[in-house]
Amino acid sequence: MKLDASRPLEYATEENRNRILGFWIFLGAEIALFSTLFTVYFVLVNRFASGPSGSELFEIGPVLAETFVLLTSSFTIGLAIHAMRHQYKKAAMVFIGVTLLLGLVFLGIEIMEFFTYVHEGATLSTSAFLSSLFVLLGTHGAHVTFGLLWGSAILIQLSRHGFTPETANKSFIFSLYWHFLDVVWIFIFSFVYLKGLM
Amino acid sequence: MLKELFPIRHVVGFISSLLLTAAALSVLVFDLPFGVDMGILIVTAVLQASLQLFLFMHIGEEKTTKTTLYLNIAYALFVGLVTIFGTLYIFVWGWYS
Numbered sequence: 001m002k003l004d005a006s007r008p009l010e011y012a013t014e015e016n017r018n019r020i021l022g023f024w025i026f027l028g029a030e031i032a033l034f035s036t037l038f039t040v041y042f043v044l045v046n047r048f049a050s051g052p053s054g055s056e057l058f059e060i061g062p063v064l065a066e067t068f069v070l071l072t073s074s075f076t077i078g079l080a081i082h083a084m085r086h087q088y089k090k091a092a093m094v095f096i097g098v099t100l101l102l103g104l105v106f107l108g109i110e111i112m113e114f115f116t117y118v119h120e121g122a123t124l125s126t127s128a129f130l131s132s133l134f135v136l137l138g139t140h141g142a143h144v145t146f147g148l149l150w151g152s153a154i155l156i157q158l159s160r161h162g163f164t165p166e167t168a169n170k171s172f173i174f175s176l177y178w179h180f181l182d183v184v185w186i187f188i189f190s191f192v193y194l195k196g197l198m
Numbered sequence: 199m200l201k202e203l204f205p206i207r208h209v210v211g212f213i214s215s216l217l218l219t220a221a222a223l224s225v226l227v228f229d230l231p232f233g234v235d236m237g238i239l240i241v242t243a244v245l246q247a248s249l250q251l252f253l254f255m256h257i258g259e260e261k262t263t264k265t266t267l268y269l270n271i272a273y274a275l276f277v278g279l280v281t282i283f284g285t286l287y288i289f290v291w292g293w294y295s
Contacts, residue, residue: 028274035278075212
């Protein structure tokens with residue numbers, strides 16, 4: 001394994017560079033996945049049958065809280081990678097921990113939202129609009145859930161091994177994933193919630 | 199130490215993302231025409247996504263893969279946009295009927 005000292009640790013070997021490239025290609029596939037889910041939602045958004053429409057169902061308060069929490073977590077994972085590049089192991093781990101906690105808060109608010117919707121009689125099978133809404137939000141929420149497990153596993157590895165070419169590479173790739181989830185949420189916030197409430 | 203842990207670029211990026219969110223909220227606050235509202239949402243969302251891509255994800259930092267990454271994301275966006283707007287064109291905007 002040849003280490004290239006002119007590059008940050010996560011790029012230092014050819015294998016590391018290939019892993020990062022591969023993950024970006026995966027993110028390209030994720031863009032295609034979420035595009036299809038947005039497509040279904042946009043086509044079915046007015047087919048609310050006898051159930052509620054978006055403007056009747058959505059409330060801006062919790063959605064703004066979700067947005068703020070996720071934007072902040074995207075900021076802290078960015079800080080974690082920055083700290084990693086300056087060899088601040090403890091600070092990087094704290095930032096990753098804060099990111100995961102914020103992710104947990106986001107997930108909690110989203111689950112409470114889902115409970116509220118179902119309580120108001122808006123379930124997955126109520127209308128085509130709600131099916132497409134729950135599938136779009138649920139796929140994003142499932143990604144966040146997976147991210148929480150993934151990030152926790154990386155934290156354990158960091159506490160055991162510190163920053164090696166392997167763990168630095170894993171941490172960086174996780175940060176790409178987390179920023180991507182934030183991007184997807186921005187589009188949900190804008191074109192599902194804000195557009196629905198307009 | 200504090201300056202190294204909270205680099206100014208990241209802090210500015212974070213504040214910008216909050217400001218862009220506030221700007222997007224204007225579609226609920228003001229009574230603007232639908233087209234203007236959609237314009238605001240599209241511009242703020244694209245700026246937010248670019249902020250993440252260029253500032254936080256450092257898409258252009260590795261010289262050997264930079265072009266590949268740009269092409270990959272551009273192609274993914276092309277496929278996504280064709281899927282979304284092609285489908286809307288057929289099923290919602292009435293080309294098929």
